[in-house]
Amino acid sequence: DGGITQSPKYLFRKEGQNVTLSCEQNLNHDAMYWYRQDPGQGLRLIYYSQIVNDFQKGDIAEGYSVSREKKESFPLTVTSAQKNPTAFYLCASIGHLTFTEAFFGQGTRLTVV
Amino acid sequence: GESVGLHLPTLSVQEGDNSIINCAYSNSASDYFIWYKQESGKGPQFIIDIRSNMDKRQGQRVTVLLNKTVKHLSLQIAATQPGDSAVYFCAEKADFNKFYFGSGTKLNVKP
Numbered sequence: 150d151g152g153i154t155q156s157p158k159y160l161f162r163k164e165g166q167n168v169t170l171s172c173e174q175n176l177n178h179d180a181m182y183w184y185r186q187d188p189g190q191g192l193r194l195i196y197y198s199q200i201v202n203d204f205q206k207g208d209i210a211e212g213y214s215v216s217r218e219k220k221e222s223f224p225l226t227v228t229s230a231q232k233n234p235t236a237f238y239l240c241a242s243i244g245h246l247t248f249t250e251a252f253f254g255q256g257t258r259l260t261v262v
Numbered sequence: 263g264e265s266v267g268l269h270l271p272t273l274s275v276q277e278g279d280n281s282i283i284n285c286a287y288s289n290s291a292s293d294y295f296i297w298y299k300q301e302s303g304k305g306p307q308f309i310i311d312i313r314s315n316m317d318k319r320q321g322q323r324v325t326v327l328l329n330k331t332v333k334h335l336s337l338q339i340a341a342t343q344p345g346d347s348a349v350y351f352c353a354e355k356a357d358f359n360k361f362y363f364g365s366g367t368k369l370n371v372k373p
Contacts, residue, residue, distance in 0.1 A: 180359055189271075191351060192306070192363040199359060207360070239305050248293045249355055253305025 151176045155240050155254035159260050162205075162227070162234065168231050170225045170257045172240035178252070179245060181223040185209060185258075186237040198223055227259065274370040281339040283367045285352035288333060292354035295328060297337045300349045300366070307351075309337070315321075347371045 151196075153174040162168045162226035172181065180199050194207030198217040212231025217223055227234045237258050241251040266320045281295050287295065293314050299305035310321045312328050312335075319326050325338040348364040356362060 182361070184308075184363070190366040192353075193266070193328065194360060197360065207359070224373070240306070243359065248359070249296050249311040250297075250308040251306075253307070256303070256305050 153240060153242050153252050153254045155238075155241075155257050157257060160257055160259045164261055165229045167226055168227045168259065170227065170238055170240075170259070172223045172225065173221055174223075174252070175221060176242055176244060176252060177220070178242035180243045181217070182241040182243075182251070183213070183215065183225045184239045184241065185222070186239060187246060192239060195225065195237060196249045203209070219237065234259055271365070271372065272368045274372060276344050276346060277342060277371055277373050278281060279342055281337075281342045281346070281371075282351075283337045283339075283369065284366055285335040285349050285359055286319075287335060287352070287354050287364075289354055289356055289362075290292060290330070290333065292356050294355040295322075295335050296355065298351045298353060298363075299346075300351065302348075306351060317335045319322070332333070342369075342371050344359060344371050349365075 156171045182197040183195040186192050193209050194213050195213050196215040198204035201220050204217050214226045239256045240254045243251050296311040297309040300306040310326050310327045312319045317328050323340045327336045349368050350365050351360050351366045353363045
């Protein structure tokens with residue numbers, strides 16, 4: 150089945166550590182996105198990528214980094230520079246034919262301990 | 263960033279009634295507006311979209327209305343069912359395929 154997979158589902162990080170969230174899609178989509186969701190709030194755009202080896206900052210990119218070495222993969226690293234990383238992180242992808250229908254992963258809940 | 267917000271954070275309806283979820287947007291240049299449904303602990307799912315040059319679009323049990331004069335978007339759900347209980351987000355598609363989401367409305371369907 151085609152889809153978008155995020156892992157892990159739950160992640161715990163000690164303060165000062167970097168962690169990497171995985172996002173893989175087999176939908177052959179060019180565009181991929183990372184969003185952050187805080188309780189009771191909407192989704193805020195962290196980074197997005199329209200094509201392999203290219204990505205752009207979203208509205209809240211500080212403290213995060215991404216790479217897009219393969220079309221299928223768009224990992225997000227939450228660095229120690231992100232002062233409030235506890236949140237629900239969602240990865241999405243969009244195809245050029247269905248360009249309003251974003252497919253989302255199941256999310257990763259990151260908690261700083 | 264763009265401003266996409268919702269009028270009501272929580273909406274409670276009786277099973278079988280119609281639901282109306284509202285959304286205000288600020289970017290007149292957006293070419294598409296989209297509604298997503300998010301169930302607890304899951305990623306959002308696409309419901310329906312509407313192009314900016316339309317004022318109404320219907321899907322299965324759902325209708326989206328766009329009023330560009332007052333920058334208002336609404337989602338109507340007919341004969342609301344318990345499975346419709348979720349958080350609903352409106353989103354707008356802006357330049358360079360960026361999507362901006364509102365803060366969400368929680369829909370509670372009472373049996």
